[in-house]
Amino acid sequence: MTAVDAQIRVVLCDDHAIVRQGLRSILERDEQIKVIAEASSSGECLAVVGRTTPDVLLLDLKLSTSSDTEGLDLTRQVAERHPDVAILVLTTFLDEDLVLQAVQAGAKGYVVKDVDTDALMRAIHDVSRGESAFDARSAAAMVRGMQAPAPDTKPGLSPRELEVLRHLARGLSNREIGKRLYVGETTAKFHVGNILRKLGVSSRAEAVYEATKRNLL
Template identity: 40%
Template sequence: MTGPGAGGNPVRVCLVDDHAVVRRGLRGYLELVEDIEVVGEAADGHTALDVVAALVADGAAPHVVLMDLLMPGTDGVTATRLLTQRYAGIAVVAMTSYSEVDRIRSALEAGASGYLLKDAEADQVVDAIRQAQRGEMPLGPAVARQLARAFRAPGRAARDPLTGREHEVLALLAAGLSNREIASRLSISERTARTHVSNILDKLGVRSRTQAALYAIQQGLAPAPPSA
């Protein structure tokens, strides 16, 4: 069976932004992309939760939600946390005008799979959607620079709970490799790779591969995403 965005069913996307013109612009462009389908939109976090719940009930759950962070009522960080807690298979990519590290961290700690600025080029948004659907970590260049700067600051090291093999797995995870690719690279079974990833998430106390990848960058186990 062919997966979404891989020549089979399109990647289903839900747009969440309190500015109608932003949603209209994103929808207009994404509807031109063959392997992406916009299945819903919302103007605030509360409505987004209702829209996604309805889509899930109809068997058309979005694969990716593009989420604005600053909205009236239920904000994007809160909505992201609730969505990722309720629906493990839905990836959220935060989109906002702000690149401060605290905002980035809040979104990623809430469960967002990636973070883009609203001045991103249209093809960057499309790439981010595809990456998020594949379980990767899309970060815009400015966001990557901010994270790299913050994670290279002194005094951030913490006691490392991982084994040597788990370090190897984590470094490959942070490079965007799937469990199958990690297994191939390390000459282990895919089941063993999956077990290592699960153990890593448990030991680090994180809920997603994205958050584990950020830990790897912070500890110098993997390079920060490219800044250009």
């Protein structure tokens, strides 16, 4: 595989040109990330994603429209039409309900715009690998936004899977989980797959959401 083939292909969607320019400049300092296109509106974003099929869509939920839900609707449409595109929300707004709704709509991660550059790079790498990515405040907001947890029902999770689940909720990658548990990355990935299946979800972000609801953490 060449260096170019290994690059993470990113589409930026933000209604402010100066923000997109700044993000492009920052992201392309990482030789493994390539910004392949930009969009400033929901319609343009759908067209660009459909044409370029990026690895990651970096999306601001609050676009300049009369509808507060356009960003969530866009997230849902991209997730449904292009399930292989990882959606990472990058926004100014840290609202508990908004974080939850973004995850439910299909976002794989949620970070706020004052996150440091290294954390943003890591988030892009994480979601491109199918992992979830939340900065500490977004993760806390998601937990606060939950309603009272359901009874402590463990859907057939083994003690080891519960241990893996706790590491997963901290945002650790399969490799990092493996190191913590002294097992190989493949074994950690196997446990994560079992957790998703038993919780009836399809992503790590949804697993954290469901686990919090069930009081598993």
